Amino acid sequence: MRLLIVKLGSIGDIIHTLPSLAAIRRGLPDAEISWVVEARSAEILRENPLIDNLIEVDTHSMRGRRMIRGILPSAGRQLKMLRQFKFDVSLDFQGLLKSAMIAKLSGAKSRWGYSRDALREPASRLLLTDTVKIPKTIDVYRKGLTLAAGALNIAVPEQDLEFPMASSAEYAAEADTVIQNVGGSRFALLNPAGGWVTKLWHAEKFGQLADRLWKEHGLPSIVVTGPKERELAEKVAANSRSGKLLLAQPSLKGFYEMAKRATVYVGGDTGPTHIAVAAGAPVVGLFGPTPWWRNGSPNPDDICVEREDIDCRVDCHRRTCSKWICMDSDVEMVFLAVERRLAKVIKPGRVQI
DSSP states (O other), X not given: OEEEEXXXXXXXXXXXXXXXXXXXXXXXXXXXXXXXXXXXXXXXXXXXXXXXXXXXXXXXXXSTTHHHHHHHHHOHHHHHHHHTTXXXXXXXXXXXXXXXXXXXXXXXXXXXXXXXXXXXXXXXXXXXSEEEOOOSSOOHHHHHHHHHHHHHOOOOOSSXXXXXXXXXXXXXXXXXXXXXXXXXXXXXXXXXXXXXXXXXXXXXXXXXXHHHHHHHHOOOEEEEOOTTOHHHHHHHHHTOSSOOEEEEOOOHHHHHXXXXXXXXXXXXXXXXXXXXXXXXXXXXXXXXXXXXXXXXXXXXXXXXXXXXXXXXXXXXXXXXXXXXXXXXXXXXXXXXXXXXXXXXXXSOOSOBO
């Protein structure tokens, strides 16, 4: 069987689909598995031993009314690359018009996706040949697993999810170099960034949290951000009196290796947090406009800080907000959550890597 996985991005979305990749490879060991992904998100999948063919595309022009006229002239080479594999089955884990369009243009005879009520863009149903019914209250990991099980008639895990990722000595060395600069093997990994402004916990509070972690537990902090988030990281550092933190901008897989070694990780609903989950780091999630039960960690030992004492906390998914109080948790609340998570570190985690 020649099988195509369509999951274009973002980084978090790709991480959420890795358990499905593992289940598909286990259930169909002889299948030729291809994965089509946005080039800007592809690093996390490169050299993955479970993927036979990684197909990198650029769908920037495939939006709104430009989708049909944009893809054809600009993506001829990409379409040729897709069609050369002569796919039997495609699984659209994205649920968008552009992902369903890619599945159709791939030439796959059977094109599976979510039922209409579970699609992010319901009109994409017109481009699918078959669908799988998805329960309303299901997390993103098991949503994908349900699609894989229904489309391919394979067994999928209910717990002990696997996150297959490829790394190398190069990325391990990158992580070791950063970790050595904080002077020990125990450290907290803090990520103040996020794709939406409404997902951000206050940068100054991260600085104060770093001080508490040093004072109460002797844990120095590594503050990780992307190349365009330096100002945010510097704001964290400016609000730390102890100065027991280090600013770092690792590669995605360098960050993955750092997360594997972290004593604890703290961050919002963003790509690095999901990578930390995949790495098996002890995680404390800071969630507001998006729900932890849906997007958070499948490890029951991990902890989420959410404001349940406000009248507007109903998984609003807003990218802008004039009220914005769901992420206004105080430092003490987050610090206590970190302490509870640290207390569980000695217990074996249920997430396998």
